[in-house]
Amino acid sequence: MRTPLPFAAKRALSLVLFAGMLGAVSVADAREYSIFIDIVDSDQLRELYYEGVLPEDEFDILLTLIENPIDLNRSGAEDVFQLPGIDAGLASAIVEERILNGPFSLLPDLVSRVEGVDWRLLETIRPFVQVRPTEGAAIPLKAEMGFITFKQFRAVQPITTEDYAARSHSPGQLGYDKWPNFAIGANATVMGFLDFGFAGTAQEGLWNATYDPHSRDVAGAYGTPVFRPYMLFGRVRRQVGRARIDVLAGSYQLNFGEGLVMNTLGGRKRVGHSVPTRLSVERSDNRFREWDGLLGGVGRVIAPLSGGAELDVSVFGSLRNYDQYVGFVKVAGGQVFDPAADNGLDTPRTWVSGSRIAYQTLPNLFRVGVLGGNATFRINKRTHLGVTGYVGLIDRTVMNGVEDDNELLLKRRWPVKKNFGSVGLNGRVGFGLLEISGEYALSVGDQVGQGMILFVEVEPAWGRFIFTARHYDVKFANPFAKAQATPRVIAGLRTRGEQGLRFKAVIEPIKQIGARVSFDVNRSVLLDVWDIETKGSFRGRPLDWLMLEVLTTYANQNLEVNGRQHVYSGSLSVNDLIEYNLAEDLDDTSLNRAGERLSLAFGARADHKKIGAINVRYTRTWTDFGKTYQVGNSGSCDEDFLQGHSLRVWGNVKPTKTTTVTSSFKIQNQDVSGNKSPSSSDDTGPHGFNGYVALSQKVGDKLTLRLRGGLGKRLPNAPSPCDFDDDDVFFEPVAYDPTPYNLRWFGDFLFQMRLKF
Numbered sequence: 001m002r003t004p005l006p007f008a009a010k011r012a013l014s015l016v017l018f019a020g021m022l023g024a025v026s027v028a029d030a031r032e033y034s035i036f037i038d039i040v041d042s043d044q045l046r047e048l049y050y051e052g053v054l055p056e057d058e059f060d061i062l063l064t065l066i067e068n069p070i071d072l073n074r075s076g077a078e079d080v081f082q083l084p085g086i087d088a089g090l091a092s093a094i095v096e097e098r099i100l101n102g103p104f105s106l107l108p109d110l111v112s113r114v115e116g117v118d119w120r121l122l123e124t125i126r127p128f129v130q131v132r133p134t135e136g137a138a139i140p141l142k143a144e145m146g147f148i149t150f151k152q153f154r155a156v157q158p159i160t161t162e163d164y165a166a167r168s169h170s171p172g173q174l175g176y177d178k179w180p181n182f183a184i185g186a187n188a189t190v191m192g193f194l195d196f197g198f199a200g201t202a203q204e205g206l207w208n209a210t211y212d213p214h215s216r217d218v219a220g221a222y223g224t225p226v227f228r229p230y231m232l233f234g235r236v237r238r239q240v241g242r243a244r245i246d247v248l249a250g251s252y253q254l255n256f257g258e259g260l261v262m263n264t265l266g267g268r269k270r271v272g273h274s275v276p277t278r279l280s281v282e283r284s285d286n287r288f289r290e291w292d293g294l295l296g297g298v299g300r301v302i303a304p305l306s307g308g309a310e311l312d313v314s315v316f317g318s319l320r321n322y323d324q325y326v327g328f329v330k331v332a333g334g335q336v337f338d339p340a341a342d343n344g345l346d347t348p349r350t351w352v353s354g355s356r357i358a359y360q361t362l363p364n365l366f367r368v369g370v371l372g373g374n375a376t377f378r379i380n381k382r383t384h385l386g387v388t389g390y391v392g393l394i395d396r397t398v399m400n401g402v403e404d405d406n407e408l409l410l411k412r413r414w415p416v417k418k419n420f421g422s423v424g425l426n427g428r429v430g431f432g433l434l435e436i437s438g439e440y441a442l443s444v445g446d447q448v449g450q451g452m453i454l455f456v457e458v459e460p461a462w463g464r465f466i467f468t469a470r471h472y473d474v475k476f477a478n479p480f481a482k483a484q485a486t487p488r489v490i491a492g493l494r495t496r497g498e499q500g501l502r503f504k505a506v507i508e509p510i511k512q513i514g515a516r517v518s519f520d521v522n523r524s525v526l527l528d529v530w531d532i533e534t535k536g537s538f539r540g541r542p543l544d545w546l547m548l549e550v551l552t553t554y555a556n557q558n559l560e561v562n563g564r565q566h567v568y569s570g571s572l573s574v575n576d577l578i579e580y581n582l583a584e585d586l587d588d589t590s591l592n593r594a595g596e597r598l599s600l601a602f603g604a605r606a607d608h609k610k611i612g613a614i615n616v617r618y619t620r621t622w623t624d625f626g627k628t629y630q631v632g633n634s635g636s637c638d639e640d641f642l643q644g645h646s647l648r649v650w651g652n653v654k655p656t657k658t659t660t661v662t663s664s665f666k667i668q669n670q671d672v673s674g675n676k677s678p679s680s681s682d683d684t685g686p687h688g689f690n691g692y693v694a695l696s697q698k699v700g701d702k703l704t705l706r707l708r709g710g711l712g713k714r715l716p717n718a719p720s721p722c723d724f725d726d727d728d729v730f731f732e733p734v735a736y737d738p739t740p741y742n743l744r745w746f747g748d749f750l751f752q753m754r755l756k757f
Contacts, residue, residue: 033054033058033062033084034053034054034055034058034539034547035048035053035054035605035607035613035615036084036124036607036609036613037062037084037085037124038123038124038660039127040126040127040696040704040706040754041066041127041146041752041754042063042066042067043148043752044696044706045059045062045063045066046059046063047662051615051648051650051664052601052603052615052617052648052650053605053615053650055516055537057464057504057506057516061082062084062128065082065083065127065128065129066127066128067274068274069127069128069129069130070082070083070128070129070130071129071130071131071132072094072098072104072107072110072129072130072131073098073103073104073131073132073133074132075095076095076381077091077092077094077095078091078381080094080095082128083125083128083129084124084125084128085121085124085125086121086125089116090114090116090117093114093115093116094110094114094117097113097114101113103131103133104131105131105133106131107122107126107129107130107131108122109131110122120609132189132192132237133192133193141188141189141190142188142189142756143186143187143188143189143756143757144186144187144188144754144755144756144757145184145185145186145754145755145756145757146183146184146185146186146752146753146754146755147182147183147184147752147753147754148182148183148184148288148750148751148752148753149180149181149182149183149750149751149752150180150181150748150749150750150751151179151180151181151748151749152746152747152748153746153747153748153749154172154683154744154745154746154747155740155741155744155745155746156170156172156173156741157170157173157741158173158741159173165356166349166356167356168349168356168357168358169355169356169357169358170357170358170359171204171222171357171359171360174222174352174353174355174357176204176222176352176357177204178204179203179204179224180749181201181202181203181204181287181288182201182202182203183199183200183201183202183288184199184200184227185197185198185199185200185231186198186199193236193237193238194234194235194236195233195234195235195236195237195275196233196234196235197231197232197233197275198229198231198232198233199229199230199231199291200227200228200229200230200231201227201228201230201288201290202224202225202226202227202228203224203225203287203288204222204223204224205222205223205224205225205287205360205361205363206220206221206222206350206352206357206360206361206362206363207220207221207222207223207225207363208220208221209350209362209363209364209399209400210399210400210401211348211399211400211401211402211407211408212401213401213402213403213404213407216331216333216346216348216349217348217349217350217351218326218348218349218350218351218362218399219350219351219352220350220351220352220363221352221353222352222353222357230251230290230291231250231251231275231291231293232250232251233248233249233250233251233252233275234248234249234250235247235248235249235275236248242303242304243301243302243303243304244301244302245299245300245301246272246273246299246300246301246302247297247298247299247300248273248275248297248298248299249296249297250275250295250297251275251291251293251294251295252273252274252275252293252294252295252296252298252316253273253274253275253293253294254272254273254293254294254298254316254480255271255272255274256271256272256314256374256376256386256388256426257271257386257388257424257426257439258426258437258438258439258453258455259439259481259482260422260424260426260439260440260441260451260452260453260478260481261388261389261390261422261423261424261426261439261441261478261480261481262372262374262388262390262422262480262481263480263481263482264292264293264294264480271312271376272300272312272314273298273300273314273316290323292322294316294318294320294370295318295319295320296316296317296318296319296320296370297316297317298314298315298316298317299314299315299316300312300313300314301313301314308379308380309377309378309379309380310378311375311376311377311378312374312375312376312377312378312386313373313374313375313376314373314374314375315372315373316370316371316372316373316390317369317370317371317372318368318369318370318371319367319368319369319370320367320368321364321365321366321367321398322364322365322366322367322368323361323362323363323364323365324361324362324365324366324410324412325360325361325362325412326347326348326350326359326360326361326362327347327359328410328411328412329347329348329362329365329408329409329410329411330343330345330346330347330348330408330409330411331345331346331347331348331407331408331409332345332406332407332408332409333407334404334406334407335406336406336416337409337416338416338446339409339410339411339412339415339416343409345409348408350362362399364398364399365396365398365399365408365410366394366395366396366398366399366410366414367394367395367398368392368393368394368395368414369392369393369394369395370390370391370392370393370480371390371391371392372388372389372390372391372421373388373389373390374386374387374388374389375387382428382429382430382431382435383428383429383430384427384428385425385426385427386425386426386427387423387424387425387426388423388424388426389421389422389423389424390421390422390423390480391419391420391421392419392420392421392479393418393419393420394414394415394418394420395418396408396410405418413479414479415445415446415477415479416445416446417445417446419445420443420444420445420446420478420479421443421444421445422441422442422443422444422478422480422481423441423442423444424439424440424441424442425439425440425441426438426439426440427439433458433459433460434456434457434458435455435456435457435458435459436454436455436456436457437454437455437457438452438453438454438455439452439453440452441476441478441481443475443476443477443478443481445477445478446475446477447475447477448475449472449473449474449475449476449477449478450472450473450475450476451470451471451472451473451476451478451481452470452471452472453468453469453470453471454468454469454470455467455468456468462507462508462509462510463505463506463507463508463509464504464505464506465503465504465505465506466502466503466504466505467501467502467503468500468501468502468503468504469500469501470498470499470500470501470502471498471499471500472497472498472499472525473497473525474497474525476497497524497525498522498523498524498525499522499523499525500520500521500522500523501520501521502518502519502520502521503517503518503519503520504516504517504518505517505518511541512540512541512542513539513540513541514538514539514540515536515537515538515539516535516536516537516539517534517535517536517537518534518535518536519532519533519534520532520533520534531555531556532554532555532556533553533554533555533556534553534554534555535551535552535553536551536552536553537549537550537551537552538550545606545607545608546604546605546606547604547605547606547607548603548604549601549602549603549604549605549617550600550601550602550603551599551600551601551602551603551619552598552599552600552601553597553598553599554597554598554599555596555597555598556596596623596624596641597621597622597623597624598621598622599619599620599621599622600619600620601617601618601619601620602617602618603615603616603617603618604616610654611653611654612651612652612653612654612660613651613652614649614650614651615648615649615650615651616647616648616649617647617648617649618645618646618647618648619645619646619647619648620643620644620645621643621644621645621646621670622641622642622643623641623642623643623644624641624642637722642670642671643671643672644668644669644670644671644672644686645668645669645672646666646667646668646669647666647667647668648664648665648666649664649665649666650662650663650664650665651663651664658697658698658699659695659696659697659698660695660696660697661693661694661695661696662693662694662695662696663691663692663693663694664691664692665689665690665691666684666689666690666691667688667689668684668687668688668689669686669687669715669717670686670687671686671687671717683712683714683746684712684714685714685717686717687714687715687716687717688712688713688714688715689712689713689715690710690711690712690713690746691710691711691712692708692709692710692711692748693708693709693710694706694707694708694709694750695707695708701756702755702756702757703753703754703755703756704753704754705751705752705753706750706751706752706753707750707751707752708748708749708750708751708752709747709748709749709750710747710748710749711745711746711747712745712746712747713743713744713745713746714742714743714744715743716736716738716743718736
């Protein structure tokens with residue numbers, strides 16, 4: 001039974017805590033987000049980000065909170081302050097109430113116990129928080145269940161009489177890919193200290209695959225498994241004396257330091273191990289993107305030391321099979337090759353029922369075992385020193401028929417040698433408005449490589465400034481590394497052979513005005529060429545309900561080095577320049593700039609917390625794509641930037657407190673001149689439109705339903721005479737006779753249910 005504190009003691013303690021917590025979050029008056037946040041899961045959050053409504057830095061913060069919800073019974077005011085709608089004073093009030101009058105038993109306790117928290121704010125923060133009971137608290141069973149099904153509809157390019165037997169065809173062309181995809185998951189908390197959950201999918205794909213070493217082909221069956229669990233976990237968290245014990249078995253994610261040594265899928269910037277506490281299955285193209293984390297176990301002990309410091313020790317192990325997209329697999333025939341080099345190796349052909357099938361993922365292709373640990377000495381939440389290391393073993397003979405570990409070369413992520421590992425030292429120190437963090441790591445595998453990343457962050461009341469420096473030599477090849485400072489992917493290794501500097505700034509002098517700027521310069525260590533990318537945006541609120549914005553990006557990057565991994569998928573290379581007979585007009589420095597892109601966007605958004613919001617954005621782009629155009633009536637062609645534009649309209653309306661209708665429409669044309677532009681991975685293509693309508697309905701406090709339908713079409717994009725010749729205009733009449741597949745309709749359907757009990 002808790003004994004209440006005397007009033008005088010309460011008042012004195014309250015003043016001390018309040019002053020201390022305000023000091024902790026004094027870096028800003030409130031965490032202002034660009035829009036009113038009203039979502040229930042990460043799918044809707046990603047939707048806002050992909051629509052361009054939510055900036056990248058705000059998306060990262062909110063996604064971190066969804067994947068690793070804040071525990072209101074254990075978090076400090078600086079963590080609570082990250083929640084949408086929570087300012088510094090309210091964050092301090094929530095923590096102060098918990099300390100003075102005991103932990104919260106249920107989330108709705110906030111409404112009755114904390115002044116300033118109403119039911120609408122509670123619904124806003126619900127996806128980002130949890131209330132875990134403290135030792136001795138009696139909490140009933142808490143559980144949540146989710147279900148998602150979706151299907152994409154698209155025209156299929158017909159198989160023609162000119163197609164030969166060994167030509168690859170898509171699943172749709174071969175009569176597959178007809179059934180909708182399903183995902184289901186659930187998690188529960190028993191007695192406040194035991195968590196368990198699972199998630200899995202049923203979707204069409206390749207399975208029961210077998211490799212033939214003689215023909216070097218893969219043969220398999222294509223179908224829909226009844227149910228394939230891809231995540232299953234159980235977790236126990238207990239207080240033993242003064243120490244906290246956390247043991248997990250099954251699927252999990254890891255994140256230590258800045259991610260140079262160990263950062264599996266997910267985890268974000270939270271330190272330690274984690275699992276999705278809600279069903280959140282990412283969709284990629286027409287499939288669910290399945291789990292890519294670890295499978296095994298992890299144990300963690302947090303032991304308090306004198307002076308408020310603590311020692312945090314984790315030990316982890318994993319052993320699981322991995323799938324691999326067939327395009328990232330090469331036939332090595334028992335030879336050892338460098339995955340970063342172009343060795344001219346063929347991709348294994350994949351056959352289903354006598355037909356060659358493309359765009360497939362090979363199931364259970366290899367197995368990876370990992371054993372490692374982390375030890376962190378933490379002085380406080382802003383100052384720590386940690387060391388992380390692991391050893392790994394990869395077995396490439398898992399698939400039936402593969403007997404040699406070097407029979408198949410994995411071009412993405414994984415080393416060539418059987419044994420590999422990494423070790424690193426990370427640290428963080430914070431005082432006042434300044435915070436410095438970094439990590440140094442060694443990778444051991446094909447070769448010994450080193451990587452380093454440094455962050456310097458300053459967060460005054462009117463903005464945030466982040467400076468990053470990074471260096472990864474050409475031998476750094478850690479498959480579990482994920483450095484937040486670099487998006488480059490070379491041979492699948494997330495960081496390899498580069499040096500770079502990045503500066504990001506968010507400036508918000510007053511609530512009505514804000515600007516975001518980022519500048520990134522990257523140098524290839526091996527080829528000594530430089531890439532530059534800048535982004536900037538300015539947002540202003542002339543009225544409380546109206547926001548105006550201007551956004552721009554500029555990239556000057558070497559496509560000969562980065563190839564199709566480049567951020568805007570350019571294709572102009574040195575070979576292209578020679579083909580266009582322009583090489584003699586260019587010096588070596590201009591060859592280092594083999595691609596350039598500029599975009600300029602204007603947007604306006606009107607929002608009302610109770611009624612809804614509408615967002616309109618127009619974007620114009622200029623891309624160095626080696627496009628040719630006719631020069632007047634001269635009968636010759638010249639090169640120019642490929643110009644395009646797009647218009648996006650997104651909005652939602654709330655007819656009732658529990659109903660939200662969201663809609664989006666986009667029309668784009670990558671080439672406003674009418675030339676035949678390059679193909680696009682986007683369904684809309686070089687010229688087309690798409691849109692969707694979604695209905696979200698809450699039923700009481702337990703059930704949320706979401707229904708979404710989308711529709712789009714590719715539009716005619718007639719070629720120019722210069723598309724048929726390099727230097728001279730093709731004088732024959734240009735006939736454009738698009739096929740139904742060129743002008744295809746496409747669509748999708750999604751249903752989602754979330755139930756709490």
